[in-house]
Amino acid sequence: MSKKLKVGVIGLGMMGQTHLDVYSQMPNVEVVAIADQDEARLLGLTQAQGNIQGQAQGQVDLSQVQRFTDGYQLIESADVDLIDVCVGTNLHLAMAKAVIVKGRHLMLEKPVARSHTQGLELLALAQASPSFVMLGMCLRYWPAWVYLKQAIDEQRFGALKSLFCERLSSFPDGDFYRSSQQCGGAILDLHIHDVDFISHCLGRPSEVVSRGHIGRSGGLDHVHTQYTFAGEFKDAVVTAQGGWSMAQGYPFNMSYTANFEQATLGYELGDGEHLILYHGGVAQAVDLAAGMGYEHEIKHLVRAILSSQSTDFDSLHSAVDALAVVEAEALSIATGQLQQPLYG
Numbered sequence: 001m002s003k004k005l006k007v008g009v010i011g012l013g014m015m016g017q018t019h020l021d022v023y024s025q026m027p028n029v030e031v032v033a034i035a036d037q038d039e040a041r042l043l044g045l046t047q048a049q050g051n052i053q054g055q056a057q058g059q060v061d062l063s064q065v066q067r068f069t070d071g072y073q074l075i076e077s078a079d080v081d082l083i084d085v086c087v088g089t090n091l092h093l094a095m096a097k098a099v100i101v102k103g104r105h106l107m108l109e110k111p112v113a114r115s116h117t118q119g120l121e122l123l124a125l126a127q128a129s130p131s132f133v134m135l136g137m138c139l140r141y142w143p144a145w146v147y148l149k150q151a152i153d154e155q156r157f158g159a160l161k162s163l164f165c166e167r168l169s170s171f172p173d174g175d176f177y178r179s180s181q182q183c184g185g186a187i188l189d190l191h192i193h194d195v196d197f198i199s200h201c202l203g204r205p206s207e208v209v210s211r212g213h214i215g216r217s218g219g220l221d222h223v224h225t226q227y228t229f230a231g232e233f234k235d236a237v238v239t240a241q242g243g244w245s246m247a248q249g250y251p252f253n254m255s256y257t258a259n260f261e262q263a264t265l266g267y268e269l270g271d272g273e274h275l276i277l278y279h280g281g282v283a284q285a286v287d288l289a290a291g292m293g294y295e296h297e298i299k300h301l302v303r304a305i306l307s308s309q310s311t312d313f314d315s316l317h318s319a320v321d322a323l324a325v326v327e328a329e330a331l332s333i334a335t336g337q338l339q340q341p342l343y344g
């Protein structure tokens with residue numbers, strides 16, 4: 001492999017632009033090809049907006065890259081090592097398959113796919129392939145969330161007593177978000193970040209109880225869930241709320257409150273990012289590494305490929321499990337009953 005990783009990015013919406021920003025800052029990476037069906041986006045005449053300050057800045061020099069109006073043309077003919085797929089979720093499985101069949105490394109935005117069944121299909125393909133496959137579950141790399149996972153793993157403040165994660169915004173722009181067939185509603189598109197992170201820290205939930213409602217996407221655009229675990233976290237009270245049914249102008253925010261035997265952690269990313277540790281009667285701001293999860297996840301990906309690591313299948317599997325949890329939550333809302341995720 002060449003010293004610099006040659007990258008192609010497919011889909012230049014909010015996430016494609018965010019990833020391009022990150023690649024453009026990395027000395028060991030060269031973006032050599034981009035693709036979008038929307039010619040105005042492809043030519044840089046229009047730009048998707050990020051929902052977090054500092055995201056999707058679009059200040060990347062793309063004058064020398066190859067351009068394709070269809071992602072499949074890029075997969076077929078661009079001379080690249082890694083293909084970063086940032087198209088809508090309903091297109092993930094087919095495009096990811098094409099990348100793996102072509103023998104390229106794959107970065108795939110979250111959620112893995114539109115359904116748990118599709119996720120399992122992708123997992124099986126990845127397991128049979130030498131390609132490095134990684135998913136954009138960015139919270140796993142976001143400094144304030146990494147801090148939380150370490151605190152739980154190390155029992156730094158004693159056992160975890162409760163965890164509440166929340167992610168709210170107004171309805172996002174774009175045709176993709178207006179169609180639950182494509183995006184799966186906020187339960188799949190937004191709330192899955194918290195579902196995945198909770199499972200990443202505490203293991204697979206054994207049961208879920210959810211309430212929620214349908215919104216402008218035509219799917220479940222607001223959800224509140226209580227999770228039950230077997231084993232170590234069986235007594236922890238774990239809940240999450242997510243939705244994009246807030247009034248227009250309501251800013252995107254994500255937060256968590258984690259209560260331990262000896263301390264409480266309170267995190268918010270709204271107007272700025274704050275993590276406060278309440279310990280021994282004192283409230284103290286926690287110093288965090290700079291950068292958002294997108295940057296750290298892509299740096300991890302590039303390092304892993306350049307050092308010939310193989311896919312982290314546990315991590316991929318757990319992202320696929322998150323789809324089963326979301327489907328159980330949807331069923332719990334529909335039936336009004338507790339559900340056990342069918343992990344397969």
Ligand SMILES: NC(=O)c1ccc[n+]([C@@H]2O[C@H](COP(=O)([O-])OP(=O)(O)OC[C@H]3O[C@@H](n4cnc5c(N)ncnc54)[C@H](O)[C@@H]3O)[C@@H](O)[C@H]2O)c1
Binds near residue numbers: 015037070071087174
């Ligand atoms: N990690 C995160 O925090 C995060 C945040 C937002 C969105 N996402 C995910 O990223 C994905 C994209 O979201 P978005 O907001 O950027 O969507 P978007 O609809 O704004 O952008 C997708 C782009 O893909 C292009 N496209 C579609 N089919 C194509 C094809 N065959 N070839 C080339 N281009 C094609 C579209 O023209 C569009 O410009 C979704 O799966 C979404 O869930 C992740």
